[in-house]
Amino acid sequence: MAFVLNGDEVAPAIEPDASLLAALRGPLGLSGTRYGCGAEQCGACLVLVDDAPAYACTLPVKAVAGRRVTTVEGLGSEAAPHPLQRALLDEQAGQCGFCLSGITLRAVALLRTNPTPKAAEVRAALDPQLCRCGSHNRIVRAVLRAAAEMAA
Amino acid sequence: MNLAFRNAVEGGDEKPKLPGSLQVNRRLDRWLTLHAEGHASIHPGKVELGQGILTALAQIAAEELDITLAQLRIVPATTPGSPDEAVTSGSLSVQESGMALRHVCAEARAICLEVIAQRSGVVREDIAVHDGVFLAPDGRVLGSYWSLANADLLRVEGTPGIELKPATARRLAGTSSARLDLPDKVFGAPRYIQDLRLPGMLHARMVRPASRGAALLALREGTLPDDAVIFRDGSVLAAIASAEHHAEAAAARLALRASWSDAATLPDEGSLEAWLEAAPAEESVVLERLAETPPPAHRVARRFFRPFLAHASIGTCCAIARWEGEVLHGWTHSQGIYNLRADLAKALRMPAENILLRHVEGAGCYGHNGADDVMLDAALVARAHPGRPVRVLWSRAEELGWGPLSPAMLVLVQAEAAADGSLLRWSQRVVSNGHSGRPGRGALPTLLAASMLADPFPVPPSINPPLAGGGGGQRNAVPQYRVPALRIDLARVTEMPIRASALRGLGALVNVWAIESAMDDLAHAVGEDPLAYRMRHLDDSRARDVLAKATEMAGWVTRGKREGIGQGLAVARYKGTGAWCAAVVEIEATERILCRRIWLAGDVGEVINPDGAINQYEGGAIQATSMCLLEAVRHDARTITSDAWERYPILRFSEVPEVETHLIARPEAPPLGAGEASLGPVIAAIANAIHDALGVRVTRWPFTPENIALAMEDK
Numbered sequence: 001m002a003f004v005l006n007g008d009e010v011a012p013a014i015e016p017d018a019s020l021l022a023a024l025r026g027p028l029g030l031s032g033t034r035y036g037c038g039a040e041q042c043g044a045c046l047v048l049v050d051d052a053p054a055y056a057c058t059l060p061v062k063a064v065a066g067r068r069v070t071t072v073e074g075l076g077s078e079a080a081p082h083p084l085q086r087a088l089l090d091e092q093a094g095q096c097g098f099c100l101s102g103i104t105l106r107a108v109a110l111l112r113t114n115p116t117p118k119a120a121e122v123r124a125a126l127d128p129q130l131c132r133c134g135s136h137n138r139i140v141r142a143v144l145r146a147a148a149e150m151a152a
Numbered sequence: 153m154n155l156a157f158r159n160a161v162e163g164g165d166e167k168p169k170l171p172g173s174l175q176v177n178r179r180l181d182r183w184l185t186l187h188a189e190g191h192a193s194i195h196p197g198k199v200e201l202g203q204g205i206l207t208a209l210a211q212i213a214a215e216e217l218d219i220t221l222a223q224l225r226i227v228p229a230t231t232p233g234s235p236d237e238a239v240t241s242g243s244l245s246v247q248e249s250g251m252a253l254r255h256v257c258a259e260a261r262a263i264c265l266e267v268i269a270q271r272s273g274v275v276r277e278d279i280a281v282h283d284g285v286f287l288a289p290d291g292r293v294l295g296s297y298w299s300l301a302n303a304d305l306l307r308v309e310g311t312p313g314i315e316l317k318p319a320t321a322r323r324l325a326g327t328s329s330a331r332l333d334l335p336d337k338v339f340g341a342p343r344y345i346q347d348l349r350l351p352g353m354l355h356a357r358m359v360r361p362a363s364r365g366a367a368l369l370a371l372r373e374g375t376l377p378d379d380a381v382i383f384r385d386g387s388v389l390a391a392i393a394s395a396e397h398h399a400e401a402a403a404a405r406l407a408l409r410a411s412w413s414d415a416a417t418l419p420d421e422g423s424l425e426a427w428l429e430a431a432p433a434e435e436s437v438v439l440e441r442l443a444e445t446p447p448p449a450h451r452v453a454r455r456f457f458r459p460f461l462a463h464a465s466i467g468t469c470c471a472i473a474r475w476e477g478e479v480l481h482g483w484t485h486s487q488g489i490y491n492l493r494a495d496l497a498k499a500l501r502m503p504a505e506n507i508l509l510r511h512v513e514g515a516g517c518y519g520h521n522g523a524d525d526v527m528l529d530a531a532l533v534a535r536a537h538p539g540r541p542v543r544v545l546w547s548r549a550e551e552l553g554w555g556p557l558s559p560a561m562l563v564l565v566q567a568e569a570a571a572d573g574s575l576l577r578w579s580q581r582v583v584s585n586g587h588s589g590r591p592g593r594g595a596l597p598t599l600l601a602a603s604m605l606a607d608p609f610p611v612p613p614s615i616n617p618p619l620a621g622g623g624g625g626q627r628n629a630v631p632q633y634r635v636p637a638l639r640i641d642l643a644r645v646t647e648m649p650i651r652a653s654a655l656r657g658l659g660a661l662v663n664v665w666a667i668e669s670a671m672d673d674l675a676h677a678v679g680e681d682p683l684a685y686r687m688r689h690l691d692d693s694r695a696r697d698v699l700a701k702a703t704e705m706a707g708w709v710t711r712g713k714r715e716g717i718g719q720g721l722a723v724a725r726y727k728g729t730g731a732w733c734a735a736v737v738e739i740e741a742t743e744r745i746l747c748r749r750i751w752l753a754g755d756v757g758e759v760i761n762p763d764g765a766i767n768q769y770e771g772g773a774i775q776a777t778s779m780c781l782l783e784a785v786r787h788d789a790r791t792i793t794s795d796a797w798e799r800y801p802i803l804r805f806s807e808v809p810e811v812e813t814h815l816i817a818r819p820e821a822p823p824l825g826a827g828e829a830s831l832g833p834v835i836a837a838i839a840n841a842i843h844d845a846l847g848v849r850v851t852r853w854p855f856t857p858e859n860i861a862l863a864m865e866d867k
Contacts, residue, residue, distance in 0.1 A: 014397075022397035031347035032340020036466055037548040041797035044466055072340035081339070088338050092330060092763055095771055096202025096516030097337025098344065098467040123806040130797065132466050133202055133516045134774030136808040138767070 003064045005030075006074025016062035020054075021045045023061045024071060032072040032101050036130070043129035046102035047071050053109045072101035075108065083149045084108060087142040095133030103129045107143045116147055158238055158621075168312045173197065174252035177235030181306035183256040184213070185227075186264075188301040190284070192217060193225040194257075197237030198249040199487065200333055202516040203827050204764040205245045207332045211760055212250045215325040216257035216317055217297065218281035221332070229511040231493050239488030239590060241519065241654060242622050243730055243825025246760060250823065259314045263305050268295045319758065319819040326819060328763035333513065345485045345512035346470045350541040353472070355396040356533045357403035358544065359389040360554055361604075362412040363790035364649065372409035376402040383533045386606035387412075390533050392542065416789040418649045425457045428562045428583050433643035438582075438619055438626045443636035445576040448568035450677040456565070456666040458853035460785035461558040462800055463655055467515025468551040469522040473534035474541040480507045480534075481541075484527045485514030491592025492524045499528055499597040499609065500535075518775070520653040522546055522555030524591050525600035532601060553795035554600060557785055558655030559585035559614070559645075561625065563666040567635075573678035575635040575689055580666065582659060583643040586614030587624030589653035600651070614652045616644055616659075622727045628660035628832060631667045632725060633689035650787070656775070657831040660726060662853075664832030665780075665839055668722035669849060672840045682721060682840065683708055692725065694755050697816055698734040699723045701753035705812060706736035716741050718845025722836035724829075731756040731829035733769065737809070739841040744857050747777045747809040747838055752830055754813065757821035765826040770811045772830035778803035780835040781855050 002011040005028065012027040024033045024047075036044025038057045045057040048070040076082035081089070084104055094100050103126060110117060110125040117125070122143045123136075131139070170178060177183070177197070185193045194213045200206045206226050214224045227233070237249055261281065268286045269276035272294045279294060280287045286294040319326075336343040361368070368387040376382070380393040380402035389410060391402035419427035472483040480500070486492040489509045497504040509527075517523055526544050534542035546554070561584040568577040589598045594612050596602075602609040616624030623629070626642045675685035683703050690696050703709065703721060711719055718741060723734040732755040740746045750773050759765050782801050786794035794800040839850050842860065851866070852859040 014395075018397050022395075026396055029349075030340070031342045031344075031349075034467065035346070035545070036468070037797055039548065039796060041548075042466060076339065078335050078339055085338050089330065089334060092328075092334065092767065094202075094331075094334055094337055095204070095767060096466070096514075097334060098202075098465075098515035100337055101340050104338070120806070123808070126805040129805065130466055130802060131805075132464055132518070132775065132802060134771030134778075134808075135767075136774060136803075136805050137770065137811060140805065 001062060001065055003066060004068045006070060012061065014061060017060050019057055020047065020059045020061050020064055020069070021056035024056060030071055030073050034098060034101055043102040043106060044099055046105050046129070048105050048109055051109065051112055053106050070105065072104055075104065082108070084111070084143065084146040087146040087149065088139070091138045091142040091145065093138035093142040094135050099129060099131045103131070103139060111147055111150065115151055117143070119144060170310045170312055171255045172248040172251035173235055173237040174255055174310050177252070178309040180256050180260055180308055180310060182235045183253060184260055184306060186297045186301040188298050190298045191223045191225055192219060192297060193227050194253055195227040195234050196249045196253065197229050197234040198240045198245040199229050199511045200513050201240060201487065203768060204331050204761065205240070207329055208246060208760040208764060209250055209253055210332060211325045211329050213253045213257045215322055216254055217261055217284070219284040219297070221324070221329060223284055229489055231489050231507065231509045236490040239491055241487055243726060243827045243829065246823045246825050250760065254316060255310055255314055258316045259310055260306055262314065264297055264300050267300060267303065267305065271295070325760050326758070328761055331764070343513060344467065345483060345514050346467060346545065348472060348483060348512060350472060350474070353541040353543055354392050354394060354537055355399040356383065356390045356392045356530070356542050356544045357399045357547065358529055358550065359391065359403050359406045359410060360550060361387060363415045365417050366412035366415040368410060369413055370411045371406065374405065374409055376405060382406065383536050385532055386608060387604040388532055388601045390529070392533060392537065418787050418789050418791070420789065421787050424459055424560050425562060428560060428645060431645045431647045433583065433645045436642050438640035438642050439630055439638060441638040445568070445637050446570065448576055449571035450569040450573070450674055452670045452673045452677070453566045454666070454670060454673070454849065454851055456563045456662060456669070456851050458561045458662050460560045460650060461655055461779060461783055462552050462785055462794070463518045463521040463555060464800060464802055465515045465517055465521055465551060468546040468548060469526040469555065470514065470543065470545045471527040471530040472541050472543045473527070473530035475534055475538050478502070478506055480531055482507065482509045482527050482531060483512050484509055485512060485517070485523045486527060487517065487520065487523065488590065488592060491590060492527055495524070495591030495597040495599050496528060496531060499599055499602040500531060519655040520556050520588070520590050522551065522600070525555065528599040528601045548797070549795040552800050553792035556589050556651045556653030559587060559652035561659065561662045563662050565666045565670045567670045567674060569674050569678065573674065573680055573685060575633055577637040578631055578635045579639040580629050580663070581641040581643065582625045582629050582663065583645065584625045584659070585645045585648050585652035586616045587652065587654055587658040588617060589614035589651055611648065611651070613646045613648045616642065623659065625659040627658045627727055628663040628724055630728060632692060632695060632728070633671065633686070634691055656772070657828045660724070660828070660832045661776070661779070661835055664722065664724045665836045668836035669839050672843060673849065686723065694732050695723055695725055698732045698753040698755050701814055701816060702734035702736050702751050705753065705814060706751040708736055716845060718841035718843070720837040720840025720844055722833040722840060724832050726829040731824040731826055733829040733833045735773065735830065735833035735837040737834065737837040737841050739838060739845060741842065741845040745781055745842060745855050746807060747781065750809045750811045750834060752811065752813040753816065754826065754829060755816045755818060756824045756826045757818050758823040759815055759817065760823055762815060765815055766813045768826040769813045769830045772828060773811050773834045774803065774808055776831035776834040777809060777838065780838055780853060784854055
């Protein structure tokens with residue numbers, strides 16, 4: 001049941017069949033991963049498992065045993081932001097912000113496989129992620145800005 | 153909605169006029185505290201909903217005090233600690249809270265300057281304030297706000313007519329300061345109410361009836377996971393556990409074990425329009441202007457129908473309650489904590505003074521969603537666990553299905569014009585449930601669980617604020633165009649099978665769609681360009697200016713005609729008293745309608761935070777695109793069936809139009825809220841663009857291939 005969370009080995013005290021989301025928000029005390037629907041339909045709970053996007057709301061915690069899990073808290077901090085987090089702030093790419101954790105991780109996964117995406121590719125990659133406030137265009141600009149910065 | 157609503161209903165008071173909410177919360181120290189540690193704190197009663205209002209309020213306050221943003225703290229709204237600013241709604245927070253704070257801070261500055269002048273002997277007019285420090289002309293430090301923190305200088309009521317900083321001297325208000333709350337949200341720091349963890353906290357999940365209005369008949373016995381227990385009061389049913397996932401699993405089991413009475417109370421989804429026409433309604437005349445007019449040469453008569461819509465927040469509603477003896481402590485993301493307190497007191501049959509609420513930010517709500525309802529849920533469940541904080545989180549199904557919904561609407565328009573196209577006569581009839589079921593306004597609580605208690609309260613039908621308070625169903629039903637004869641009617645449907653309440657824009661979304669569609673029809677009938685036709689009927693120069701600007705941005709006059717592409721425009725002043733917006737859109741009509749580009753021109757008077765205001769216009773435009781192209785609440789006779797995202801789709805990234813926004817600068821004009829101005833014009837412009845592309849007038853919402861096909865049959 002142990003896995004590597006944001007670089008540190010953890011073994012949350014929770015049933016193996018409980019969701020990764022429950023483990024993260026419960027015993028592991030990290031609330032940056034959001035509950036949105038519990039049905040893989042909004043992307044608010046998206047995390048990376050071994051660098052690939054995964055829905056924490058339906059993924060049993062036993063499925064990540066021995067693997068690497070990255071949440072928004074593992075990407076960066078105010079003192080040392082990930083380039084995409086810096087770009088999101090530069091573009092003021094959010095309103096309520098509730099969707100941002102999942103979107104950030106989905107975009108980070110995209111930039112790993114496609115470091116220089118076109119705007120349409122960013123949009124296509126983010127299609128599983130819902131945003132209700134209408135921050136989409138700012139978010140797309142932030143991803144492109146981060147890509148440019150990371151390529152430089 | 154807000155104080156404007158309250159004043160329109162109850163009448164204003166006789167006290168000397170102070171700006172915004174200061175009128176009813178007159179003491180300066182109710183709004184502002186100076187701290188010896190070197191900062192000031194403001195205590196607005198308006199709350200952050202993701203619209204960036206706290207940043208704007210901080211800019212206004214820091215500006216007048218001449219301190220930096222870093223020297224300013226914002227105290228979360230509480231009862232009874234904060235001024236009662238009613239509800240954060242109606243695009244009124246800058247007007248009501250911002251203008252109160254501007255006055256308070258200007259007066260506080262003047263009071264402090266006076267004291268420093270007296271103490272130092274330096275003439276008041278010669279003292280400069282820099283980052284909170286008072287400086288003599290020779291640069292000598294005379295004191296600071298912080299040195300006066302313990303002098304109790306703000307225990308006074310505001311004075312009418314205080315001098316404010318001139319617009320030309322502003323250096324912070326009017327700039328695009330970065331959102332103060334956004335870093336926490338980007339880095340995943342605990343900030344939302346959903347993230348709050350209190351010592352000893354229990355988790356609860358509600359179990360909802362199988363159909364609306366159904367009563368809980370029986371609950372089969374059985375085991376529950378871990379330490380889970382049941383809460384039941386009448387038909388209010390919940391599972392409670394120490395661990396959140398156990399509460400969730402327990403609630404799922406309870407749902408299987410509960411039997412409910414069968415209730416089929418909802419109108420048939422396919423005949424909502426007929427239901428609206430037949431349901432009992434309270435009729436009123438919104439506005440009538442009598443005039444003799446010649447026989448018309450052109451006449452348009454249309455009926456516009458929109459089904460129920462959901463707020464569809466990305467986060468689900470959440471609240472935490474803890475009882476300490478007779479006192480209820482509540483943590484809530486309500487838009488109006490005092491209003492909520494009033495209804496909690498009714499539903500819990502206790503004095504309001506014993507309810508202490510604290511606002512904590514939630515996900516965007518876009519109006520009256522379940523934020524208030526879940527607070528009553530938590531209070532009820534927590535009452536069974538004295539001393540323990542109990543957190544209730546709604547499921548996605550509750551969020552989309554059990555919160556208040558924006559009511560279905562029918563708007564009938566008849567317009568007449570002379571041979572030269574001049575408008576002669578306009579009539580508009582608006583039919584819907586009331587658009588406000590907010591708590592705190594009536595004798596009965598409007599909170600969801602109140603009607604499901606063992607000793608239940610009847611559900612009061614929702615109301616419409618009067619037009620002077622912004623209106624509800626009739627919001628923006630009065631056309632802005634010059635027309636001699638006018639008659640606007642409102643039929644408030646008083647049968648309410650589905651709880652109806654405020655969603656961003658209220659009736660304006662459908663009214664602007666209806667008016668701007670009819671204007672396009674008339675322009676076509678007369679053979680005139682829709683821009684020119686509007687311009688010659690608009691007396692409001694600021695409406696003309698935004699229309700001119702948006703069409704210039706879009707290249708309207710030189711636009712070409714392309715197969716499968718349509719362009720449309722629309723303009724409105726929100727509520728007739730708020731911000732202006734003109735929209736031009738470009739759509740692509742393929743197997744369905746895709747909105748590709750939107751050009752917006754806005755006018756909010758003085759702009760406190762340009763990027764924040766633009767963000768609101770843009771966000772509103774994208775949300776409006778989603779609403780009119782995709783959204784409709786689905787239901788059968790028993791319950792709401794669109795209770796998952798797959799059955800209530802919203803716009804996705806690759807369907808989102810490009811949006812270009814320009815705000816016309818008017819630093820000397822009073823500021824107006826930006827949050828709701830763009831939705832109506834964008835929806836109407838999309839409808840007009842569909843007409844441009846396909847030659848059909850869409851009169852049924854959403855603008856799906858099915859509804860466009862129906863519009864083709866109408867032709």
